[in-house]
Amino acid sequence: MNTTKKTLRALTYLTSLYTPRVHSLHRHRHHDNLLSVRLFSAQTQERQDDSDDSHLNNSPDSVFDSAQFSIPDAPKSVPQQPTWDVQHRQRVERAFFKNDLQDRYFKVDDEEEERRRRVLAKALLEAALEGPDEDVDPDQEVLEENQKSLSVGIIGAPNAGKSALTNFMVGTKVAAVSRKTNTTTHEVLGVMTKGDTQICFFDTPGLMLNKSGHLHKDMKVRVESAWSSVNLYDVLIVIFDVNRHLTRPDSRVINLIKRMGAEANHKQTRILCMNKVDLVEKKKDLLKVAEQFKDLPGYERIFMISGLKGSGVEDLSKYLMEQAVKRPWDEDPFTMSEEVMKNIALEVVRERLLDHVHQEIPYGIEHRLVDWKELRDGSLRIEQHLITGKISQRKILVGKNGSKIGRIGIEANEELRSIFKRDVHLILQGRQCNVIVPSFPQGLTLKDQSEVSY
Numbered sequence: 456m457n458t459t460k461k462t463l464r465a466l467t468y469l470t471s472l473y474t475p476r477v478h479s480l481h482r483h484r485h486h487d488n489l490l491s492v493r494l495f496s497a498q499t500q501e502r503q504d505d506s507d508d509s510h511l512n513n514s515p516d517s518v519f520d521s522a523q524f525s526i527p528d529a530p531k532s533v534p535q536q537p538t539w540d541v542q543h544r545q546r547v548e549r550a551f552f553k554n555d556l557q558d559r560y561f562k563v564d565d566e567e568e569e570r571r572r573r574v575l576a577k578a579l580l581e582a583a584l585e586g587p588d589e590d591v592d593p594d595q596e597v598l599e600e601n602q603k604s605l606s607v608g609i610i611g612a613p614n615a616g617k618s619a620l621t622n623f624m625v626g627t628k629v630a631a632v633s634r635k636t637n638t639t640t641h642e643v644l645g646v647m648t649k650g651d652t653q654i655c656f657f658d659t660p661g662l663m664l665n666k667s668g669h670l671h672k673d674m675k676v677r678v679e680s681a682w683s684s685v686n687l688y689d690v691l692i693v694i695f696d697v698n699r700h701l702t703r704p705d706s707r708v709i710n711l712i713k714r715m716g717a718e719a720n721h722k723q724t725r726i727l728c729m730n731k732v733d734l735v736e737k738k739k740d741l742l743k744v745a746e747q748f749k750d751l752p753g754y755e756r757i758f759m760i761s762g763l764k765g766s767g768v769e770d771l772s773k774y775l776m777e778q779a780v781k782r783p784w785d786e787d788p789f790t791m792s793e794e795v796m797k798n799i800a801l802e803v804v805r806e807r808l809l810d811h812v813h814q815e816i817p818y819g820i821e822h823r824l825v826d827w828k829e830l831r832d833g834s835l836r837i838e839q840h841l842i843t844g845k846i847s848q849r850k851i852l853v854g855k856n857g858s859k860i861g862r863i864g865i866e867a868n869e870e871l872r873s874i875f876k877r878d879v880h881l882i883l884q885g886r887q888c889n890v891i892v893p894s895f896p897q898g899l900t901l902k903d904q905s906e907v908s909y
């Protein structure tokens with residue numbers, strides 16, 4: 456499969472992450488409301504004369520227009536690993552584990568949200584530049600009557616390794632990074648399509664138990680709705696960090712494992728995954744843990760895996776493939792919707808913004824897609840506005856003689872061209888206004904807004 460197809464495949468995961476969808480019988484309603492909580496909008500906006508400093512906003516320095524630059528060919532090198540992840544992960548770990556405060560689990564602050572965006576943008580680029588994927592041959596269409604599907608829910612404590620495992624199976628980092636823990640009860644973590652079989656992995660982040668294994672009172676409504684849908688998955692993977700279990704057993708996790716394995720569910724296959732086996736020094740300790748849970752009738756199998764390093768994952772994937780049932784696929788493996796492309800355009804600029812502008816500034820910037828047009832020659836004209844609340848922020852964003860916004864624009868343009876595999880005419884405008892208007896005017900749909908002409 457060539458790079459374009461790989462990219463399309465990666466983007467498909469995003470479609471599934473961003474697009475609320477109603478699934479029938481074995482499918483699930485997503486409450487993913489990622490877009491509406493962002494500071495930026497994927498919808499084209501009517502221009503508003505909201506600036507109180509129009510001479511500044513109209514200054515040529517504040518506009519980057521890629522038409523004025525010759526953008527070099529996109530680099531072909533393998534992208535580097537993100538460097539910020541470890542630091543943020545440690546912070547999240549501290550928040551989730553060291554303080555045993557349940558409500559910390561649901562707090563995703565701006566910085567963390569920003570981290571997810573950064574990783575998302577990076578992952579998109581990586582997916583776009585990744586090498587061929589031998590597993591999927593897009594030229595070989597699988598007829599609907601031959602398609603097999605499986606929905607797999609993954610449940611476990613924070614940091615048990617749900618995302619890492621899905622990433623390993625699905626084969627891209629995209630799935631992991633755009634999740635938002637505190638607003639959703641069900642999210643597609645990733646989609647794996649191999650031959651005639653498609654497996655959709657779902658996360659259930661709203662699920663938490665208190666120490667005695669019961670629902671936490673404060674979150675009852677959210678948590679109950681998450682619990683009520685857990686049974687709908689064909690397969691439920693209960694995953695836990697076995698290394699942590701051996702060193703610092705967590706009663707909530709033990710209760711979760713016991714509760715899910717207490718009785719067999721004839722409509723659902725449940726399996727237990729002892730994750731992070733690579734961290735366990737004495738391998739015979741693993742047997743002790745397996746022994747501890749072996750009598751639970753609800754689990755058909757216990758797998759010992761390392762979702763990160765991959766040991767045992769092949770067996771697990773094979774097992775899941777065997778569970779798939781004749782049912783048409785939920786996800787089209789190769790479509791890239793315009794909506795997804797618009798989001799990518801925003802993500803890429805956002806990432807560049809974070810690279811070039813001091814950390815605190817981007818949080819206060821309203822980031823809007825103002826215009827999106829596919830031109831006759833196939834190229835894309837993309838106009839985005841970066842609106843700051845203070846003149847001082849705007850000055851930082853624009854830089855001396857427009858140097859900063861220019862840098863952001865050039866790099867973003869280059870990346871977008873590489874991802875979309877076509878010419879991109881990117882226009883970025885740095886603006887300032889005192890009152891930042893909401894990104895999502897009520898009652899306007901995506902279509903309504905993209906039809907606004909300028």
Ligand SMILES: Nc1nc2c(ncn2[C@@H]2O[C@H](COP(=O)(O)OP(=O)(O)OP(=O)(O)O)[C@@H](O)[C@H]2O)c(=O)[nH]1
Binds near residue numbers: 544612614616620
């Ligand atoms: N050594 C090792 N580390 C792992 C493994 N699986 C996950 N991790 C690490 O554990 C941390 C948490 O992994 P995630 O996959 O993000 O866990 P999660 O369950 O999705 O976490 P939440 O998003 O908080 O729900 C990350 O730092 C991973 O790199 C594993 O098999 N071995």
